[in-house]
Amino acid sequence: MNERFDYLIVGAGSAGCVLANRLSADPGVSVCLIEAGGSDASPRVQTPAGTITLYKSKVFSWNYFSAPQKNLAGRSLHTPRGKALGGSSSMNSMIYIRGDASDYDRWESAGCPGWGWQDVLPYFKRSEGNRLGQSADYHGIEGELLVDRPPDPNPLSEIFIRAGEHLGLPRNDDFNGGSLEGVGLYNVTQKAAKRLSSYRAFIHPIRERPNLTVLTRCQVGRLILDGGRVTGLELQQDDQWRTLHCTCETILCAGALGSPHILLNSGIGPKDELKKAGVACQVDLPGVGKNLQDHIDGLVTVRSKSPLSLGFSLGSLPKVLASPFRYLFQKMGWLTTNYVEAGGFARTPLAGELPDVQMHFVPGYRSHRGRLFEWGHGYAIHTCVLRPQSTGEVRLGEGRRLEIDFNFLDKPEDGKVLVEGVKLARRILAQPEFDDIRGLEMLPGPQVQTDEQLLAHLRDYAATVFHPVGTCKMGLDNMAVVSPELKVKGLDNLRIADASIMPTLISGNTNAPCIMIGERAADFILTPRTKTPTIT
Missing domain, CATH: 3.50.50.60 (FAD/NAD(P)-binding domain)
Structure with a gap:
């Protein structure tokens, strides 16, 4: 050739x-x-719900591990990256988010002329094929990358949104419009209920x-x-x-x-x-x-008996058995989920005018033991620090292998914001909208209450959201x-x-x-x- x-x-x-x-x-x-x-020609890649099986895949993921993190109890963090046509867009959660306009203006002011928000917006619009009828001031409709809503959101996703509203967060139907702040359903890059990498x-x-x-x-x-x-x-x-x-x-x-x-x-x-x-x-x-920068993440996960959530139980068995047929013939059901259909951006008490944390709501039980699947039901909120001040590096190690050191929580401010983010997630989950499905908090757990206890817990459990x-x-x-x-x-x-x-x-x-x-x-x-x- x-x-x-x-x-x-x-x-x-x-x-x-x-x-x-x-x-x-x-x-x-x-x-x-x-x-x-x-090749990306696998149902695990193309079916949205298959994403949960990809992160530790020996076929589709690089499965890096970081160097021991000195501020995270010496833990080496799992750092998957996509290893297939489409790269990480063939294993991610398909969420379409651009960030805040100020992010790009910050690039420009830091010595990158031509990269301000008004410069980059036309390029976002060029590639986007928006299917939601959102404002043409922010969105393109003729691009190859289709952007749509989740085809069949889990009922718990709406409960999360209403709970956030009850707490005072605005409902946001377009995180890529004029403002990031608020809670709502995320836009996803899917076509006919399949991943569009x-x-x-x-x-x-x-x-x-x-x-x-x-x-x-x-x-x-x-x-x-x-x-x-x-x-x-x-x-x-x-x-x-x-x-x-x-x-x-x-x-x-x-x-x-x-x-x-x-x-x-x-x-x-x-x-x-x-x-x-x-x-x-x-x-x-x-x-x-x-x-090197990445979003550090803290998890609040709750056990619940409600079969409305994603999970395996005798109560959910009919729904689980029907899911392949609903997906094939209706493009609906469990297999359409990306597991983080809803979320939002909020300001903690440490923030200025802009949100400083992002939430990803999971309408299913996230294992407190790190397992891929757990028997039973529940729900969880991941909360990450949007603008971390800590920076790390990658370098050549033994045999020229890549060493990754995120250096998470090197700056104390990041830990403080993360603690406040977890406290915010707890407040949302405490709202009456969750009363009918309420369960036991497994992480951080009811015994972890003070800021000092939360920070110590996060040193043992915080992870990356995979945005290096x-x-x-x-x-x-x-x-x-x-x-x-x-x-x-x-x-x-x-x-x-x-x-x-x-x-x-x-x-x-x-x-x-x-x-x-x-x-x-x-x-x-x-x-x-x-x-x-x-x-x-």
Whole structure:
């Protein structure tokens, strides 16, 4: 097969699939999209409820574990990332959230001109196919990524929303409109009650383009450099090493963990650290792998006898047995759930004008023992810190393996916000709307009440929401890895387009922002200008 392409795109995830679609729209260029995982053609991937089986899958997940977290009782946190066509968009909860407008204005003020909210909004709208009739001021209707409501929300999701309203939180029917604050049903990226990953939205329909090559089960080892240019890359496929060459550009879209790992293995990163890992430094970039940020999460989980919630019991057996038939013939029932159909954004007493926590409501029992399934019923609220101040890093460890250190709760402020978030979740669950299904709180548990006790509990149980960003941050300062045009500093034809370029974490789920980043990268490549490109 051909080993030379105009564009090499590493990673068929949220951003990479968009980029491959836009670049290959020109029949005069050749594009190669490279994915380390395999096919997404599995009911576990395509059926929304299958998402719960993917996080620990040996087939569909990388199953990283972090370094022991010094502020979380020395625990190593499970950190799944997608390993299939679609990347993490083939294993996530399909929630479509952009974050707050101020997130992007903060990027711009931090040295990323052209990345303010009014600059990025048109790119969000370009890819979106909104099916909810939401305001055209914020939404697009012609994009490939369909955005809809959950097809058959569990009754407990509405109970959560009404309880939040009772507490004073506004009902929000569009978290991607003028305001994040409030509680409501999340929009989801689904089509006909099936997952619509970035791959299914942007690549699967155009897979037969003759100028587009999609390679699977190909793990990139390193980039090949010739002076200030990337001339190609080495990858391993079926235990065989191959070399691909590029004539125009190589774009890393391997995510906040994968992209810095490839750079470091290629000798692009902090000189002293590369030397320590036994890698010859090609480009001294001190920011590679630094600035890791993620949403830290606390859980309140309750046992309940109500068979209305998702769960296995004698009372729910008829519903469970009927679910495959309801799904196949009606596109309804349990198999349509993404497990976090409802949620919201709120301000704790520590917040300013903007929400500082996000909630994901689960209308089923989340195991207090960490099991995938538990017998019985219940409900839970995950609450995460939206703008954490703690930052960590990724680095090369023994054998050049990736080491991930979130450094969670390094800043005491994050712990204080998380404690307040858990207290807020408890207040919502204490509202009378839950009286008919009320049960025993299993975590943190009734014995955990004071702020000090809650913080100690969170050190033992807090986890990540799987939103890592920032490890190849965009900007103009000395720790920036890419320019505002996403070009890697010190190299002419290498860009990065994924969550790693975010200088700061956005206020919410990261799939939609990564798709936007892919759209922007395509415009930077296809419409080179002296100023930031804009679209109407």
